[in-house]
Amino acid sequence: MLLVFAAAILLVAAYKGGRWLETRNAQPEARGDRLQRYAYEDTIEVDGTSYRRRKNVTSILLMGIDRANDTVVTGYRNGGQADFLQLVVIDSDEQKITRLQIDRDTMTPITILGVLGNQSGVRTSQICLSHGFGDGKEQSCELTVSAVSNLLLGTPIDSYIAMNLDGISILNDAVGGVTVTLEDDFSALDASMTPGRTMTLVGDQAEIFVRSRRNIGVGTNEARMARQQQYIARLAEQLDGLIQADEAFIGSLYDELKPYLITNLSRGALINRAWTSRAYGRTLHEIEGTYQVGTDEFMQFYADETVLQQIVLELFYQKVE
Numbered sequence: 001m002l003l004v005f006a007a008a009i010l011l012v013a014a015y016k017g018g019r020w021l022e023t024r025n026a027q028p029e030a031r032g033d034r035l036q037r038y039a040y041e042d043t044i045e046v047d048g049t050s051y052r053r054r055k056n057v058t059s060i061l062l063m064g065i066d067r068a069n070d071t072v073v074t075g076y077r078n079g080g081q082a083d084f085l086q087l088v089v090i091d092s093d094e095q096k097i098t099r100l101q102i103d104r105d106t107m108t109p110i111t112i113l114g115v116l117g118n119q120s121g122v123r124t125s126q127i128c129l130s131h132g133f134g135d136g137k138e139q140s141c142e143l144t145v146s147a148v149s150n151l152l153l154g155t156p157i158d159s160y161i162a163m164n165l166d167g168i169s170i171l172n173d174a175v176g177g178v179t180v181t182l183e184d185d186f187s188a189l190d191a192s193m194t195p196g197r198t199m200t201l202v203g204d205q206a207e208i209f210v211r212s213r214r215n216i217g218v219g220t221n222e223a224r225m226a227r228q229q230q231y232i233a234r235l236a237e238q239l240d241g242l243i244q245a246d247e248a249f250i251g252s253l254y255d256e257l258k259p260y261l262i263t264n265l266s267r268g269a270l271i272n273r274a275w276t277s278r279a280y281g282r283t284l285h286e287i288e289g290t291y292q293v294g295t296d297e298f299m300q301f302y303a304d305e306t307v308l309q310q311i312v313l314e315l316f317y318q319k320v321e
Contacts, residue, residue: 051317056092063162073136076117082131104128108151167260172206184217
């Protein structure tokens with residue numbers, strides 16, 4: 001009887017002890033300690049000050065790839081260059097969208113793959129070359145995302161959308177054509193595209209306007225980026241108007257462009273983000289820096305580190321109090 005009674009007491013004590021441990025682990029103080037530890041994982045330190053990644057800020061890297069849709073990619077070193085790079089930062093708290101233009105010739109660490117696809121190292125080179133490595137699809141996009149993250153103080157990039165050159169005319173015509181004023185002479189490529197003319201681009205004219213560089217004006221990528229900004233500003237206005245007028249438009253546009261896209265965003269996620277941010281304010285940031293010709297005679301752009309640092313902190317981080 002005594003043994004049975006003692007065993008019963010031990011069982012009750014063990015049960016209560018286990019419940020006490022569970023209760024202790026579930027106390028707000030314990031949960032708070034864990035949350036406190038995890039809250040500061042995504043931080044950076046600049047000039048002795050700690051900054052934490054702000055919530056409700058998402059980023060989408062837009063890439064324009066210099067290759068045709070039907071190009072067959074063989075190996076791991078001819079995926080096509082990223083001629084156009086722009087990071088779209090959506091701040092849901094501030095209800096604004098910031099576009100950060102990235103020069104294709106920006107020098108930053110990129111991942112190099114060998115002929116068999118193995119990672120053979122990292123070197124500082126033009127950021128556009130990062131997409132040339134990989135499979136020309138998701139792998140190449142991820143390598144470009146990594147290069148952009150390297151440029152932006154290691155800030156993670158949430159999503160990407162890459163479109164090859166065949167999609168430019170499709171996108172242009174889907175919004176009814178984009179009207180621009182021609183400052184350069186494109187008549188060698190299209191007889192109607194003469195300097196000083198204001199015209200609505202249709203079909204291949206849009207690709208000529210945003211992609212052409214050699215033998216056009218001063219022939220620099222900086223000049224081409226200025227044209228791209230003119231085009232994108234007008235394109236964005238037309239897209240905003242079409243999306244606000246018709247909720248189904250963005251889905252239809254996605255379906256039309258899908259054969260020319262590589263993205264890690266689902267159709268539904270893309271539609272939701274476009275719709276919820278349709279009325280957000282728009283701003284543009286350009287990265288200041290200097291150009292020089294490298295020893296290989298190709299142009300190189302070196303970002304002003306101080307300016308770049310301020311842009312990154314403004315877009316993504318807040319001080320840790």
